[in-house]
Amino acid sequence: xxxxxxxxxxxxxxxxxxxxxxxxxxxxxxxxxxxxxxxxxxxxxxxxxxxxxxxxxxxxxxxxxxxxxxxxxxxxxxxxxxxxxxxxxxxxxxxxxxxxxxxxxxxxxxxxxxxxxxxxxxxxxxxxxxxxxxxxxxxxxxxxx
Amino acid sequence: xxxxxxxxxxxxxxxxxxxxxxxxxxxxxxxxxxxxxxxxxxxxxxxxxxxxxxxxxxxxxxxxxxxxxxxxxxxxxxxxxxxxxxxxxxxxxxxxxxxxxxxxxxxxxxxxxxxxxxxxxxxxxxxxxxxx
Numbered sequence: 541x542x543x544x545x546x547x548x549x550x551x552x553x554x555x556x557x558x559x560x561x562x563x564x565x566x567x568x569x570x571x572x573x574x575x576x577x578x579x580x581x582x583x584x585x586x587x588x589x590x591x592x593x594x595x596x597x598x599x600x601x602x603x604x605x606x607x608x609x610x611x612x613x614x615x616x617x618x619x620x621x622x623x624x625x626x627x628x629x630x631x632x633x634x635x636x637x638x639x640x641x642x643x644x645x646x647x648x649x650x651x652x653x654x655x656x657x658x659x660x661x662x663x664x665x666x667x668x669x670x671x672x673x674x675x676x677x678x679x680x681x682x683x684x685x
Numbered sequence: 686x687x688x689x690x691x692x693x694x695x696x697x698x699x700x701x702x703x704x705x706x707x708x709x710x711x712x713x714x715x716x717x718x719x720x721x722x723x724x725x726x727x728x729x730x731x732x733x734x735x736x737x738x739x740x741x742x743x744x745x746x747x748x749x750x751x752x753x754x755x756x757x758x759x760x761x762x763x764x765x766x767x768x769x770x771x772x773x774x775x776x777x778x779x780x781x782x783x784x785x786x787x788x789x790x791x792x793x794x795x796x797x798x799x800x801x802x803x804x805x806x807x808x809x810x811x812x813x814x815x816x817x
Contacts (some may be wrong), residue, residue, distance in 0.1 A: 558705045562712065569716055586800040588806035606794075615807030642726065644795045651751075652790040654797070655816035658731045667730055669814075675725035685783050 543656050577644065578605035578613050584647035584685040586673025592642075598632060600639035603672075608646040610653035621660040628664025644672045647683055727801040729786075729812040747775055747809075751788040751796045769803050776807035783811040790816060 604624060605613045612619055614627065631639055641661055645654050661669055674683075690813055693781065749768070752756035756768045763771065784804050788797055797814070 554702055555705065558702075558709060562709060565713060565716070583724070584795050584800040585806070586725045586798055588726050588802050589727040590805075592724040592726045646808075647793065647795040649794045650790065651749065651788040651792045651794060651797065651816060654794055655788070655790060658814065658816070664729050667732065668728065669731050670726040670728045671798060671801060673725050673727055673802065674722050676723040679722050680719035681722070 568580065575618070577603065578607055578611075578616055580607050581605050581644050581646045582608070582685065583649070583672060583674045584676075584683065586671070589673055590618065590676065591675055592672065594680060597640060597642075600635040602627065602631060602639065602640065602655050603642045605647035606649050606653050606657060608648045610649055612653060612657060623655045624657060624660040625664045628661055628666055632665040637667070639666075640670060641666050641668070642670050642672050668670055714816075719793050727798065727805055728810070729814050732815070733765065745779055745782050747772070747779075747782050747784045749786045750775060751786060751792045751800060751802055753789065753791050753793070756796065759774060765803075766801055768800065769806075769810050771801050772807055772809070776809055781811065782809065784815060785813050785815065787815040787817055 603614065605616075607613070612621070612624065614624070617629075619627075628641070641652065643657060658669060661667075748759055754762075756763055756765065758768055758771055778794065786800055801812065804810075
């Protein structure tokens, strides 16, 4: 009992540091999710495609998102077909035409939007295109969510 | 005085930091163990708008048309299941056939992915996508 009164004036920093670490982990996890890609895009199943490992993609790769309503975006920034064409051209000048072009298109979007993106790619100088599909729904999220 | 107090406290094990750490680890694993989907790549070619494919003989070409209603293979309308059965037999007879997929602008992207997936299943890798 006597020890308690002795200890009181010292401020114990441990719980505060614990809480700060927890907050850091929380923000690291959530901020990464917010900026990466268009989260509204729902992909169709494609069980037989080549498995896509994001870590193995070269830095030259480009991912184009197409939302359900036809919105075209890159890294969650809305873009027109001319901007896509310009971005592709820049990469062709730098790396040649053999870099991966990935199209993440919502399964409900109309082919018109996909066609516009593909035309932008060919105008920019790339003919090989890959579509992203879901090989295995590990997260449990269905395409209807 | 301080050392005296420390000696008195030592036999009591303070569990608070340990519980804190265990909770933190639990939260960390709950957050990170949430598995991500595994994605796949369906590769295809987009020929330039006004270039034909002159190197391929027409006999070695499989034509899939995709409209808002579904699939048409070499002129015959069919379901996804029928398309799969037909492409399976076609892939055995003509291994290196070029598959030409023509999509109408109002067809849903779903059908294109389904057709590409079936082609990848039977190792047909010469895929060209046209739009009309």
